[in-house]
Amino acid sequence: MPTVLKAGLAVTLGLLGYLGYRTAVSASFFKVKAVDVAGATRASREDIRAEVLRLSNAGAWQSDLEVIAKELRGMPWVRDAVVTRVLPDGLRVRVTEREPRVIARTSGGKLIWVDEDGVSLGAATPGEEDFFIRGVEEGAGESARRANRERMGVALELKAGLDKAGLSKRVSEIDVGDLSDVRVHLTAADAGTQVALGRQDYVKRFRQAITKLDEKGRVQNGQCVSYIDMTTGRNAIFGLRACAEGAAAPAPPAAAAAEDAPRETAPARQTQSAPARAARTPRPESRRARPEGATRPKTEATPQTAGASRPRRAVP
Secondary structure (H helix, E strand, O other): OHHHHHHHHHHHHHHHHHHHHHHHHOOHHHOOOEEEEEOOOOOOHHHHHHHHHHHOOOHHHHOOHHHHHHHHOOOOOEEEEEEEEEOOOEEEEEEEEOOOOEEEEOOOOOEEEEOOOOOEEEEOOOOOOOOEEEOOOOOOOHHHHHHHHHHHHHHHHHHHHHHHHOOHHHEEEEEOOOOOOEEEEEOHHHOOOEEEEEOOOHHHHHHHHHHHHHHHOOEEOOEEEEEEEOOOOOOOEEEEEEOOOOOOOOOOOOOOOHHHOOEOOOOOOOOOOHHHHHHHOOOOOOOOOOOOOOOOOOOOOOOOOOOOOOOOOOOO
């Protein structure tokens, strides 16, 4: 009997303790009243506080902090968030923000800032020297984010190399939609010309292409350069098209070596099916966005001269 009584007493005391604990942690004493937010400069502190209060109905003691942090990471500008308790009635949030790295052009033609993961950070107003990237997926799923991280890695590597080599001013747009066929669209006097870089050695190949273009000129044998294929990594293969009527036609340079002989059609993609090649070759020329009400840009057949000034870049 003493053993049974002792066991019963222990169970009773345990039950009372548990009920007392549940009552205590669910009492208004632990209801979240204060949310401290640190590290947010671009992200809205008020929006973060409102989201934390919405997700912490269970009180400071019982709220799932990891669930709150995960929800905060989906907010604009928030790259990471760490949530801790400040008993009895507070939560503390430490935010790591996303940094705008480059301007991207969406499929709808809008210009937006994106970070190194390709996450949209809002509308962008480009400067005179900014060029754009395109090909970033606009979906919000995890697979899209993984693909965008890879694309952004290539875009940022190429951008850093172009900046270091002083070649950024020659670039209008970088297309990373297909990482086996990265392309760069040129600007200024070379607007309408694209350089196919393939899947590696992007900066080295681009520098070689520009050197060859400067040696040979934009107009060769009465035709204008449409593209430069550097995908082999060895020789620059020029693609030509008829120049617009009245375009400048300087004397052709000395005959090029056989491996540099121009071709009239764009190179075939070895990694894509025939329909895909037909859809991407040749690609539409990159155009600078212009402010609403500005003169409509000229078509690809617009005459270009070696002394043409660099077009201004502006938000559509």
